[in-house]
Amino acid sequence: MMLDCGLRTLIVVFCLVNIIRGQTAPEGGFLKREHSLVKPYSGNGMTMPFWDFRDNAMITNNFIRLTSNHQGQLGSVWNKQPCFLRDWETHVHFKVHGGGRTLAADGMTFWYTRERLTPGPVFGSTDEFRGLAIFLDTYKNGQQAVTFPQISAMIGNGSMKYDHMGDGRLNSIGSCLASFRNKDYDTFMSIRYVKQRLTIQIDVDNQGKWRECMDVSGVMLPSGYFFGVSAATGDLADNHDLISIKTYQLEIQRTPEEEAEDWATVLPGIKFLKPPIDNVDDDGKGDYRNSSVSGSKMLLIIICGLLGAGICIVVGYVVFQKRQEQNRKRFY
Template sequence: MYRRTLRFIEILLLSCFINPIRSEWNTRDYVRREHTLTKPYQGSGMSVPYWDFLGSTIVTSNYVRLTPDLQSKSGAIWNTEPCRTRNWDLQVEFKVHGKGKDLFGDGFAIWYVKDRMQTGPVFGSKDHFSGLAVILDTYSNHNGAHNHQHPYISAMINNGTLHYDHDRDGTHTQLAGCEAKFRNYNHNTHISIVYKDDTLKVSTDLEGKNAWKECLIVEKVLLPTGYYFGISATTGDLSDNHDILAIKFFELDLLDTQKEDEDRSKIIPSAATFEAPREHIDDPKPAMSGVKTFLFMMFVAIAIIVVVVLGIMWYQKRQEQSRKRLY
């Protein structure tokens, strides 16, 4: 009995060394270096192996800043190597922070798309894209009746024909989404995008607990191989710092039902279901500012005075003409 107990303890300890307990947000073993970005970022000179930069992006020793906390900025980082992996997990460590307390924007998007290094109106990248966008939207346009608050995370699949409508915050084309308050944390925040067995799953770790919380999961999503990963961000009248601290790509094992030599490069991006769209309602016209209101009232007052003066002059002239006829 004593020997059996020792043997059991020995096996248990050995299994712990072979399969050590890891934090839940970093459990994959197959890290693909060509799709991964970790510190130190610099390679030779100012270049970063496997990554290109656009716009206002700057690289420091601690983070890659896509936009500073300034108005009308746009930046992006794009992977140079296409993804040939069928099942994968892309984990991004990021930080969004700025001076704004009640109003801030605009947000950033994580891309898996056909065309890389493209600029455009959708969080710094092109509209009518082909592929997947996971959007972390911090600014609401308030068009229509929202059933959620911002910041908000949503996923969109596009075959190149769909338009991302900022006036509706993209809700008429999103697959699914969740509220996610990821701004102005003292610790770093994480998002995981898993594509496995034609199922898209997005999870977050926003509280620094090393544990994933499911945001959305959508089945029957078709994505081809050979597309590119990228992250872009933009600011408008409102702004934030959009910082990327790490990007980790994990290749996931094929399922028994999946063929290793299957060619998926010609697949057209598609999804079986979309969330029901909400009606588009135009914003109410903004109220005039104090200066505009004052100028408008002054104009109205002057117009009334002019009308009154002209009326008095016309009345006096009529009175004079009437007296002349009497004499």
């Protein structure tokens, strides 16, 4: 009897450890219920407190299935309350799985945007958005030398289109490899925004600890935008399951000048935008490798090339003339 009781206790402890693993509250963080989505999801009937859902999204007791393993689906959940927190951290517990071992599509996205509940071609949500998008992409469209699945981030200004054929590469502010598909354990992502610094971490290796995906400074995100998660399938498909969203308010020391700033009127953008990267040699630090040449540099290169060609022509002509004179003297 004592052995049986002890075994049951161990099982309960093991289950509790697995439930809280990867979702420990950040130091100094306070859970904001109005921006969090946890079980039980439904209040009365098919409604959720603080959250809306649409399209193919389906609520179950244990998860919210944004899309099932069928072609041509899309689904999303969106926070009803705009977020006015200056500094925050959000933990997303998710699961992506399906019948395909290597080929699947399309993926899911975490949003912090002005727009909400608007379906569209970008992983189930609208293009030309304003705010932050973090893409968990499972299908490679472009020809660049990258490995999938991958996670990438983009800051939209309301007119910028998502780069579908390049898998977001032209718009990316950072990316990392993340093998999160078809895992028999829990997978998590952490998004932290503090003093214009965006840090994305993942726990997809069953290690019970965060691993940095990207860390980018100079990110401008207004307050008053909405959190959301969407997913989509195409000719290939996957189950995209959302298990929980936990958002924490962070207590960060600020100067009086910083406190006086009005972040509701800030335009979304990034101060130190550099050319995007392939994630083959990405160190996940937001230190982007130059992969393109600016217009001014290209113009300078062209001018130098033309000058060099002109000098070569002049020198060649002079040498040719001298040789002609020498040949004429040789005959007279």
